[in-house]
Amino acid sequence: MMGSENQGFEEAHLFASREEMENLVLDEPLSNHSSNNNNHQNNNSYSSYRSATSSLSDTTHHPLSPPILATPADSDPLLSPPLYRNPNASDNNSYIEPPSYADVIFSPFDENSVNEINGLESTSQNPESSLTLSRSPSSSSDYIKITVSNPKKEQETTNSIVPGGNAYYTYLITTRTNIPEFGGSEFSVRRRFKDVVTLSDRLAESYRGFFIPPRPDKNVVESQVMQKQEFVEQRRVALEKYLRRLAEHPVIRLSDELKVFLKVEGRLPLATSTDVASRMLDGAVKLPKQLFGESTAVVAPHEVVQPAKGGMDLLRLFKELKQSVANDWGGSKPPVVEEDKVFMEKKEWIHDLEQQLSNASQQAEALVKAQQDMGETMGELGLAFIKLTKFENEEGRFNSQKVRAADMKCLATAAVKASRFYRELNAQTVKHLDTLHEYLGLMLAVHSAFSDRSSALLTVQTLLSELSTLHSKAEKLEAASSKIFGGDKSRIRKIEELRESIRVTENAKNAAISEYERIKENNKFELERFDKERRTDLFNMLKGFVVNQVGYAEKISNVWAKVAEETSGYANDSS
């Protein structure tokens, strides 16, 4: 799920030395650089928690948001740039060992890619990698880096009567890789969303049994309802995520389909997913022939490796449906059953996991919202007190008012600072907890892979049934014809045909069994990979979340401790 760039396996070293920690502070914090304005905006679109992000990106009129505050911050003494942003500050070492996390400012997960979107080369080391467990120690040196950018509106050049024509968007897909199979180190193509759908469908056919990352939704409703700009941006982000996940998959990254998609300019040379109607038509054309035995009334071996509905072979569909009904309701056990107990247990466990992930993902979203609200309200409180401060200063007549104004300013400044911290904390939290959301999305792929397995098994079962039917037909015919001396020409011919069918079906059965076994292997491979990666990713999520919380809690605490100290005079007066 996370970056596939690995600098080799590094032990998660939580208690790194101070210098190491300081070296990790790579980027200027968001608020201090106007050039980071874009980063701030783009970071927002990374998260799937829109409520959090939409207000994070709501920087145009909220006076508290750091990037816009550049001007007022200079002129308004109350909002002077925060002083804490010195990574080398040695104060507030609240924990002797390890160093204070307040000094470490973690840049967002995909900081590098954000820069790339803006055309900036990022050669900085990803801070996450040295602190987190990396997932694939073996493939440490090869990489594929994909970027999706530059959405452009284009016209459909088909022979449409309507002069305006259909407009659609294309995206520039840039790939950088050192994998030799790609035959190139950097290339770009333009693709539209339809192409992505095609890619996804072809992969699903070729890689049955694998956990193939699900493609972004078509979002038909949203594309009508949302602002075009926002929608296109959302889609761009989703596409990039999708392609990167494909590139991370150890098997799929080397697929022809992906290669072709990423590299071949112009029209995408993959078979488009023909619409359902025409496939139905094909199937309907075949059916009568099959029923009346004019063509081989069997499934050809090469077709067997496709799921039934993919090929829209109606007869086959009927047969397999019949078989599945027999499996479920029939008295006798099907000839081959899912016997792998381990697999069955795993399947159930996955189901449970999915529920827990869903639940946790929901609560994570609520948590993010609560943190967001806290930051906002804190900021508003600060603003209200700033107004009060100005008011008392302007209209004050007594010294006591001046003192009060100063106290209010102290509180207000702290509240504004704390508010900023809450928002930053939240931006990071969103990224960390997004892992839950992503794994939830991956569940679709898992279900898909499992259903590939079941449908392959069903095919095998169907063929076995058919085989046994054919055999018994053949036996009957032979028994009958043996009674007639000299044989019945037509009957003999029929027996020959049957024998031929049996042979073909036998081949098909063998092919189906190989396919089934292959898919089982894929499932196994993927489950192992899934286990390992999931554990790593979730662990990193936990750590990232916790470290983040600690760091910002310390910062916030410092801010308020200062105020408490400055107002400590009042404490002495009361009890």
Place this chain on the structure above:
Amino acid sequence: MITAQRSLSGSSQSPRSPSSQPYLSVSVTDPVKLGNGVQAYISYRVITKTNFPEYQGPEKIVIRRYNDFVWLRDRLFEKYKGIFIPPLPEKSAVEKFRFSAEFIEMRRQALDVFVNRIAAHNDLQQSEDLRTFLQADEETMERLRSQETGIFKKKPADFMQILKDVQSKVSDVVLGKEKPVEESNPEYEKLKHYVFELENHLTEAQKHAYRLVKRHKELGQSLSDFGKAVKLLGACEGQALGKAFSELGAKSETLSVKLQKEAHQLLMNFEEPLKDYVRAVQSIKATIGERANAFRQQCELAETMKLKEINLDKLMLTRSDRVGEAEHEYRELKAESEEATRRFETIVRLMNEEIVRFQEQKTQDMGIAFHEFAKGQARLANSIADAWRSLLPKLEACSST
């Protein structure tokens, strides 16, 4: 004298000085629900400790209810025009919160502060009504309380009228109405403007403070829910990672409790003082109204007196036999007019003193409130940091598996 901004437990405040120094300290404690259904109300124990000679003894305990406090406030407002009478907590509008623990505690605290402010004020502490309030038995109190409701019921309407007058002199001129008599004191104008603006600013600040309390509660709730969900996920995962999740979930739930606690502290020690500040400003507005009344009276009487004087001169010239009567009337009127002037000037003098006292008091009150706020936030943030930090070694152990 003790300011008693935050008497948290309501325990009686013992005098700091030996009995030779005059002291009067009060505590409002022990809220108890009495009565049934719609008639139900809360009663408080009011304990007075004093060595003032006018009082019956060193200690007296009486039972009072909210309306008794209202009676006291109204009496003081009538008798001590010009002084900013300490504000009372509002009657709760929402029925269902009337008996919630939080509301009762907030009200008790506010009532305690109310009485102690009166006790601490050099003029107000001499009030006979205060003595009655602190010492009279319950029957007497009930009688007095029901007596007054008739007369003072119109107060809110009166009050509104006064405010309208103060604020709408322009519209009156436009409408051709008789221009209400107003002071033409620029300093005072500034003060009035300040008071009205201040209320707006403070109300906004208080609103945000209240919202902040809510946010703490919400964050606490979401941490609790998150913790539970994470624990379940951990149970599913099992092994070291599962354990890590469980620990995270447990910490999350712990922090949830801390957040709820801090929400309560915030409510009592920050939001309530701000609300109290708003109420105090509203009390000042009431005094402003009284001053306007007094000024108008003084002017009217002065006018009437002048007319009477002119009339008297006329009568004297014509040697009317009504001169004596007119003289008598004139003298009476003069006395009244002088009285009205005196009253007005007293109010002006008192207000000037009060405003200084008010500003100082508020700086003090706010300083304490800010201090508590900052302390609470720092404490909370530290708890959060500590809790999460304690997880790190456990995560470290996880990673090595």
